[in-house]
Amino acid sequence: MHQRGHPGGNLDRVFAPLTYLIMAAATAQAAWAVWFAIKDRAVILKQLWGGAVVEALLLVQVFVAAGMLLAGDHDIAVGEFWGYLVTVLIILPFAAAWAFAERTRWSSVVMVVAAVTVVFLEWRLVQIWTRTG
Amino acid sequence: MNPAPTDPSSIDPTSIDPTVARPTNAGFGRLLVLVYAILALAATVRALYQLLAHGDQAPLAYALSLLAGVVYIVATIALARGGGRWRTVAWVACSFELVGVLTVGVATIADADAFPESTVWSSFGQGYGYIPLVLPVVGLLWLWRTRGHDGPA
Numbered sequence: 001m002h003q004r005g006h007p008g009g010n011l012d013r014v015f016a017p018l019t020y021l022i023m024a025a026a027t028a029q030a031a032w033a034v035w036f037a038i039k040d041r042a043v044i045l046k047q048l049w050g051g052a053v054v055e056a057l058l059l060v061q062v063f064v065a066a067g068m069l070l071a072g073d074h075d076i077a078v079g080e081f082w083g084y085l086v087t088v089l090i091i092l093p094f095a096a097a098w099a100f101a102e103r104t105r106w107s108s109v110v111m112v113v114a115a116v117t118v119v120f121l122e123w124r125l126v127q128i129w130t131r132t133g
Numbered sequence: 134m135n136p137a138p139t140d141p142s143s144i145d146p147t148s149i150d151p152t153v154a155r156p157t158n159a160g161f162g163r164l165l166v167l168v169y170a171i172l173a174l175a176a177t178v179r180a181l182y183q184l185l186a187h188g189d190q191a192p193l194a195y196a197l198s199l200l201a202g203v204v205y206i207v208a209t210i211a212l213a214r215g216g217g218r219w220r221t222v223a224w225v226a227c228s229f230e231l232v233g234v235l236t237v238g239v240a241t242i243a244d245a246d247a248f249p250e251s252t253v254w255s256s257f258g259q260g261y262g263y264i265p266l267v268l269p270v271v272g273l274l275w276l277w278r279t280r281g282h283d284g285p286a
Contacts, residue, residue, distance in 0.1 A: 083182050087174060095167055102163040110167045117171055 030115035154281035156215035177202030191250035
């Protein structure tokens with residue numbers, strides 16, 4: 001089977017679904033934190049584990065992207081692409097540590113903003129990836 | 134009589150003693166610092182990328198973006214430290230950002246050719262959802278609200 005138009009092979013077809021999966025997971029994370037903020041509760045350890053799952057998916061995404069770009073030529077802005085891939089990795093660990101030290105509802109609001117930022121950055125990644133056609 | 138705490142982190146954020154400055158990193162301040170950190174990251178990474186990828190095209194605009202990013206980093210650290218001398222640093226950094234976004238915002242609207250490439254402050258931060266315009270105002274209001282009447286402004 002030839003995969004024309006997919007120089008990176010299978011990884012090319014994995015990238016977009018993986019990114020949508022991450023967006024869904026981060027949205028769930030955000031919704032969970034919104035619920036806690038409404039209930040006037042601070043972030044709990046279970047939510048940090050949820051964040052760790054999203055972070056693990058983001059790490060997988062970096063490896064998929066690296067494999068994909070090594071496997072073939074892609075007509076995308078590579079520097080910009082990597083800028084987003086690496087930046088998005090920093091958000092959740094920093095926000096989790098920062099939020100966990102605060103024991104008011106504001107810690108939940110911090111997690112909401114962090115998770116929504118991840119969703120937004122992933123959406124930008126899909127845009128950069130697909131605008132080449 | 135309450136002895137005035139010297140370490141800002143030892144101040145109870147819920148205390149309502151109006152003479153003691155409250156830490157800037159607690160409560161709503163947690164959120165403010167996170168948003169500042171995200172903007173600092175976005176502005177700095179983008180400016181570095183622009184300078185490295187095509188710095189010769191608009192060196193002034195990109196250098197200005199990088200300066201903006203560095204000042205956001207300073208503001209983030211100052212607000213996260215919560216008090217003392219950092220409070221003064223936060224005042225200066227937030228004021229600088231407000232002046233920057235207003236100046237560049239007016240300049241990009243008055244003379245679009247002066248800034249051929251967009252910066253974080255172009256058109257009052259439109260490319261960043263006007264967060265660069267709103268954030269320094271919120272930062273200054275927060276510093277004002279958490280100030281102590283006897284403490285440093």
